[in-house]
Amino acid sequence: MGALHVFDLDGTLLPATTASLELAKVTGHLDALHALESRFGAGELDTKGFALAVHELWSDLTAAQVSEAFAAARRLGRVTDVLADIRDRTERSLVITMSPDFFVDELLALGTDEVIASRFPRVPFAGAPLDPAGILTPDDKPRLVRERLTELDLPTQRCVAYGDSMSDAPLFRMLRHTVAVNADDHLLELAAARYDGDDLWPAYELGRSLLDL
Numbered sequence: 001m002g003a004l005h006v007f008d009l010d011g012t013l014l015p016a017t018t019a020s021l022e023l024a025k026v027t028g029h030l031d032a033l034h035a036l037e038s039r040f041g042a043g044e045l046d047t048k049g050f051a052l053a054v055h056e057l058w059s060d061l062t063a064a065q066v067s068e069a070f071a072a073a074r075r076l077g078r079v080t081d082v083l084a085d086i087r088d089r090t091e092r093s094l095v096i097t098m099s100p101d102f103f104v105d106e107l108l109a110l111g112t113d114e115v116i117a118s119r120f121p122r123v124p125f126a127g128a129p130l131d132p133a134g135i136l137t138p139d140d141k142p143r144l145v146r147e148r149l150t151e152l153d154l155p156t157q158r159c160v161a162y163g164d165s166m167s168d169a170p171l172f173r174m175l176r177h178t179v180a181v182n183a184d185d186h187l188l189e190l191a192a193a194r195y196d197g198d199d200l201w202p203a204y205e206l207g208r209s210l211l212d213l
Contacts, residue, residue, distance in 0.1 A: 002091050002157045003007045003211055004152060005204075006145055009097035009104060010116075011198065012181050013165035016071050019099035020054055022069040027038055029057050031065070047098055049130040051118055054100075055130040063102075063123050070106040076181075076201040081109035092152060098167065106163065116144055141171040160207035163187060177210040179203050 010018035022162045024033035036053050039045045086093045095107055104117040116129065119134030149159060160177040161168065165184055172178045172190040180191035181203045188194055192210055195203035 001154060001158060002154060003086075003089075004092050004148060004154055005086055005095060005139075005207060006142075006159065006161045007093065007095045008163040008165075008168050009095055009107075010080075010167075011168070012162055012168075013076055013077055013095070013107075013200070015182050016072055017043070017075075017101040019069075019097070019185070022073040023054075023058060023100075023103065025072070025151050026065045027058060027061060032057055042050065047137045048081045048135045051098075051100075051135040052121075052132065055120060056113060059125055059127075061123050061125065066102055066123055067106065070103060076203075078201040080110050082200045082204045083113075087113065089161050092148075094145075094148060096136070096141050096171075098138070114117055114148075129197060139168040141168070142174040145171060145174070156212065160210060162203055162207060171191055177207065179210070 006053065006157060009189055020033055024030045033054070036045065037052060040050045052206065082095050091136070093113045095104060095112050097104055097117050099116040099117055099139065100120045102120055102123045104115045107115050118136045120130060121128035145159060149156060151185050156175055157177070159175055161171050161175050162179045162181050163172065164181050164187065169190060172187060176192065178191045178193070180187050180194040182196055183191065193206040195206055
């Protein structure tokens with residue numbers, strides 16, 4: 001029987017960093033991004049408000065800068081090996097993240113079957129507005145996974161989620177098979193297994209062992 005492996009991006013596949021942070025590095029907006037993150041952490045901005053702010057911050061962003069940021073971002077080891085193994089077993093890999101789709105789409109070249117991310121205008125934005133309705137929230141993750149499981153005709157018992165923070169909590173509450181990867185204490189309380197390290201393969205092996213239970 002097939003299976004669906006759902007990965008978070010920021011803090012999970014990209015340990016100790018985020019898509020926004022990597023984009024801020026190449027555009028020279030680190031201070032501005034840190035200020036937005038502080039406002040977000042204080043509850044002054046929600047997910048959609050944060051997205052609107054970074055959309056304005058990246059008004060001059062180019063496709064070349066996006067590729068540069070993605071290439072420079074630190075990733076867990078053996079990500080491509082894990083994605084290839086999933087495909088070889090005729091299973092499916094899915095990345096769901098609140099980060100911008102123009103950054104996350106770069107994962108497709110690594111072998112990810114599908115990515116679902118917040119929808120931004122095509123880079124360069126050239127004044128194109130951002131539609132807040134296209135920005136994902138943590139509560140969208142369970143809904144999206146249910147939709148994919150229905151399309152694949154798979155029960156929730158054939159799905160494993162890998163995440164690191166409370167943005168993954170709604171999905172972890174929905175699923176029985178969950179792996180906390182370099183996670184904070186709050187998510188550890190919800191996870192069926194945990195992995196700390198710089199290599200995705202051991203975390204993936206934990207996920208496979210949960211499927212075999």
